[in-house]
Amino acid sequence: MSYSKEITVSKSGVPKIALVALAAVFVFGLFVVGYDQGHLFSVVFGEQAFADLYIHELTHDMRHAAGFPCH
Template identity: 40%
Template sequence: MFVATRSAPREIDTIKARDAIIAGLLVVGALFLLYAMFLDQGGLLAPFFGSEAFTNNYLHEFAHDARHLLALPCH
């Protein structure tokens, strides 16, 4: 005798995909912040302030004390 059983439909596991996307965005955001804080010499603000961003170095000066606090050289 054959008895047909119905299995419950499986829900697509979107939680893992969402978590992977969020983790990837956080990594990209952290890398961008590290670049802006430690490596930028005016290039990120140049579209907004022009050549003045290179001479005044706004992001560099904003993060200057944090660089020294973390024992990272900046000059």
């Protein structure tokens, strides 16, 4: 007669999909808060986005407070 047993094991490998997802979140978030000067919205609103600077204004205070260069 055979039966199965459930055990808990520790696996220390790092899934590549997790690394790719987290790296993407890192790059996107850093760009939004620290670097966007209208670039993201320019995809939809064109050149006007560089004048409106909606994301820049939204992240303006955190940009200064976190140490990123600003205008």
